[in-house]
Amino acid sequence: xxxxxxxxxxxxxxxxxxxxxxxxxxxxxxxxxxxxxxxxxxxxxxxxxxxxxxxxxxxxxxxxxxxxxxxxxxxxxxxxxxxxxxxxxxxxxxxxxxxxxxxxxxxxxxxxxxxxxxxxxxxxxxxxxxxxxxxxxxxxxxxxxxxxxxxxxxxxxxxxxxxxxxxxxxxxxxxxxxxxxxxxxxxxxxxxxxxxxxxxxxxxxxxxxxxxxxxxxxxxxxxxxxxxxxxxxxxxxxxxxxxxxxxxxxxxxxxxxxxxxxxxxxxxxxxxxxxxxxxxxxxxxxxxxxxxxxxxxxxxxxxxxxxxxxxxxxxxxxxxxxxxxxxxxxxxxxxxxxxxxxxxxxxxxxxxxxxxx
Numbered sequence: 001x002x003x004x005x006x007x008x009x010x011x012x013x014x015x016x017x018x019x020x021x022x023x024x025x026x027x028x029x030x031x032x033x034x035x036x037x038x039x040x041x042x043x044x045x046x047x048x049x050x051x052x053x054x055x056x057x058x059x060x061x062x063x064x065x066x067x068x069x070x071x072x073x074x075x076x077x078x079x080x081x082x083x084x085x086x087x088x089x090x091x092x093x094x095x096x097x098x099x100x101x102x103x104x105x106x107x108x109x110x111x112x113x114x115x116x117x118x119x120x121x122x123x124x125x126x127x128x129x130x131x132x133x134x135x136x137x138x139x140x141x142x143x144x145x146x147x148x149x150x151x152x153x154x155x156x157x158x159x160x161x162x163x164x165x166x167x168x169x170x171x172x173x174x175x176x177x178x179x180x181x182x183x184x185x186x187x188x189x190x191x192x193x194x195x196x197x198x199x200x201x202x203x204x205x206x207x208x209x210x211x212x213x214x215x216x217x218x219x220x221x222x223x224x225x226x227x228x229x230x231x232x233x234x235x236x237x238x239x240x241x242x243x244x245x246x247x248x249x250x251x252x253x254x255x256x257x258x259x260x261x262x263x264x265x266x267x268x269x270x271x272x273x274x275x276x277x278x279x280x281x282x283x284x285x286x287x288x289x290x291x292x293x294x295x296x297x298x299x300x301x302x303x304x305x306x307x308x309x310x311x312x313x314x315x316x317x318x319x320x321x322x323x324x325x326x327x328x329x330x331x332x333x334x335x336x337x338x339x340x341x342x343x344x345x346x347x348x349x350x351x352x353x354x355x356x357x
Contacts, residue, residue, distance in 0.1 A: 030349035037345045055080075057105055057263060059290030065111035069231045069238040074115055077104035084118075084267060084280035089150045090215045094278030097269045101282070107290060112255045113242040114139060116265065120236040124270025125169040133270035134166035137230075137239050140212075140264040141253040146285060149264060151212040159253040160210040160218070161241045163228040165270075167203040206230065207241060211251040215277075223249030261288040 058078040066073040079102050086096030102117040116137050124135045139161045142152065152158035191199025197208060197220050207228025209221040225247045230239035245255040255261060262285045268274040 026351075026353040029353045030346050033349040034342055034346045038342055041341055055286055056289035057103060057286040059112070059288055059293055060104070060106040061290070062106045062108055065108050065113045065242055066106055066115070067113065067227060067240060067242050068229050069115060069240050071240075073106055074104060077106045077115070079104050079117075080286075082265060082282050082284075082286065084265070085283050087266075087277055087279050087281050090277060092277045095268070095272075095274050095280045097272035097274060098267045098280040101265055101267060101280075103265065103286075105288065105290075107245070107255075107293070109245075111242055111244050112288075113240055114263075115238065115240050116267075117233070117238045118236050118267055120269055122269075122271040123165065123169070123232055123237075125165045127166050127170065127270075131273075133268070133273060133275040134164045134170070135237060135270050136162065136164040136268040137237070138162045138266045139241055140266070141255075142262045143253045143255070144259045146260070146262050148214070149283060149285065150215050151217070152214055154213050157211055157213045157251040159221075159249075159251055160212055161226045161228065161243070162208045162210060163206055163230055163239050163241065165230060165237070168206040168230055169232070209249065209252070211249075221249050221252070223247060223252060225249070225252065255288070255293070257293055261293055262286070263288065 057080060060073075060077040062073040062076055064073060082101050082103055084096070084098050084101055086094060098118050098120060100118065104115040104117075106113050106115075116139075118137075120135060122135075124133060126132055127134050140151065141159045141161065142156065145156055147153055147156035147158050151160070189199070205224070205227065207226040209224050209226045210218050211221050212218045225243050227242050228239060230237055243255070247254070253261065264282045264285050266279045266281045268279050274280070
C-alpha cells in the first residue's frame, strides 16, 4: 500500500512487540545488576567472617587440667596475645584501659582450662562504697555456629564465665554497706535477701556461669560448673577458668570435637570506672585448636603462638557486633537473606530500567 504521493506506508510496530523488547532489555539489565550486587554481598560476608575471627587458640595436652594460676602444667601451654578494645557497640560505652590479654589453654580428657594474664597497676578488690568497682574478667564461649560478637543472639546463645577480684581478694563482707537500705527497725539488704548471686556477703567459689542471647540479656545459669581462681602478679592479674568438657546446663558450651568452639574475652579495670558494659573486649573471635577440639577454618587468621592476635590492628575498631552478612540476620537465616536481597535488587533494577526506556 502507498500514500497519495505513491510512497509506501511504513507499518508501525505492534505495541505488544515494543513492550516485549523493552521488557527483555530491562530484564537483562536487572539480571546483570543483581549478579554484581550478589557477588559484592557474598564477598562482604566472607570478609566479615574473617574480620570477626582473630585466629586459633592452641590447646596444650596435659595429664591434669590446672586449676590454679601457678600450676606447673602451664609450662606446657603456648601463650597467645589478643588485643582488647573499648566496648563501643551498646550503652554504656567505655573501657579500653587494658590493651592486651595473654591467653593460654590446657586440657586433658575431662577438663579444659584457660589462664588469662593482663597488666593492671591497681588491685581493685573493695566495692564497699558507691563508685568503687572491682577488677574482673570473663570468657564468652559457644560451640557450633559463630554468634554475634556482642554477647550472642536469639538463635545463637552464648555461655559466659565470669570472675571478680572482690569475690576472692576483697573484704570478708564483700559488699560492705553499699547495698544496705534504711528500715524503720533495722538496716536491710534486699539483694542479699533475694539471693542475688552478685550480692553475697562472701564467696566460696570465685567463678560464675551465665547465659546471654544478646546485649542486655545476661542471666545467671541454674547450672554452675565453672571454677575460677585468680592471683595478683607484680604488674596485674592472672586468672584461671576451668570446666569439664561436657556440662548439662541449657546453654553450656560443649568443649569436645566435632564443631568449632568460639571464644572471646573481656576485662574490667575497677579503678578506671569499668563496670557492666564499660569494659575492655576482644572484637574478634578465636577458635580452640587441638587434637580433640575443632581446628579453625581457613578464614581464621594466624595459627596462634606467641606472635600476637594475627589480624588485630586498627581495623578492629570498625568490626560490627554481628558475624557474617548483616542482611541475612534481618531475614532470620542466611539463605532467606540472600534470596531476599536477590529478589529485591532484581525488582528495583528492573523497574528503574524500564522507566528509563
